[in-house]
Amino acid sequence: WGLLLLSAALRATAAAHCPAPCVCDNLRAHVLCLNGSLMAIPDNIPELTKKLDLRGNIFMVIPAGVFLAIPYVTHLDLQHCKMERLEEGAFQGLGRLVYLNLASNGIAFLYQESLDGLSSLQHLILEGNRIEEIQSGAFGHLGSLTVLDLRANALVYLPDMVFQGLHVLRWLRLCSHLQPRPSPTAPPEQPRVAGSRQCPQGCVCSSDFHHGSCENRDLQEIPRDFPKDTRLLDLRRNPFMTVPPYAFPGLKELVSLHLQRCSIRMLHPGALRGLESLVYLYLSNNHLSTLAASAFEGVPQLAYLDLDHNAFTRVPAGAFRLLPNLISLHLQHNAIGELAEGDLAGARGLRWLYLAGNAIRHIASAALAPTKMLEKLHLEGNHLSEVPTAALWGLPALSELKLSRNPIKHMGDSVFLPVASSLQHLYLDNLGLERVS
Incomplete structure (x- = not known):
């Protein structure tokens, strides 16, 4: 009886110190909080936890110092958590961590201090994010790292000395989109004079990384006169309202342009003219409701276009016909009601189409016909009452289809x-299915 009472007491103690949606194995010091609806890292995880599995939750941001109370963790899994940002110092206190899996999230940048405090880390998995920039020094404190996986990201080039400090690295897996880093040396006929590098007032220009930033400066007009070798330009959180014609003169080397949360209602014809090297364009969280094809005049290399969280009620028909290299199109969380024939005209190279969180009730049988190379189609969280079978013909490369959270009640066998x-990957959760035949 004494042993039974002791066992019951231990179970009660474990339950009392285990976060509500999680399962805690105190004998092995494992905590599992899988596929839940957690919006933040629990603050009552047992202090002696060694393995922490948080896959499938919703952690948009990992704040600084959030793991300070669990310093004994050696394995941390944060896959599929819709993560977009790691704050500097996010992993402080995890000096014993040897395995960190951040795969299949939406992380776009790794800053110099993003991975500070991980001196024992041996395996770092960053596969399947949206990383386009890694600052020099981001891996500088990972002296024990042996495996680094960066596959399936949006990297275009790597800065000098980016892998400095990785003395024992054995396996480096890189994505397939890397291009040779352009030489920072100016042509002989245009020598640089020390101290002559221009930068718009109120902005910051980095000659080392070829970046320009005017983020959150309350600017009402897009500034000009950035260095001609600028490759990443961050203009987020400024009330521009509109992007006028030829808004970015002289930036032929620009690769990535950030215009999120700029209250933009209009992208004028020729707005991007001259950005002949542009690959990434971020226009999410604006007020765009329409787009003309002429807005994309002069950006034939554009491959990644983010238009999520705008005011579109339909896909802007024919807007992408000047973008033969478009690979990824984000239109999630708009108010699109249908996908009609001709909407995607010209998008013949499109591989990933994201339409989650709209109000789509119907997809025309020929709506996806131009996108014969499509690999991913995300339609979760719409108003579809049936699987759009007719629209799926002619998509021989489609490997991932998401239909979750649609009111599909009946599903036939074909x-x-x-x-x-x-x-290969089919998502059908929360459909409200009543009959499968």
């Missing part, structure tokens, strides 16, 4: 026949 030979 609804996925058009993509049966290619489909």
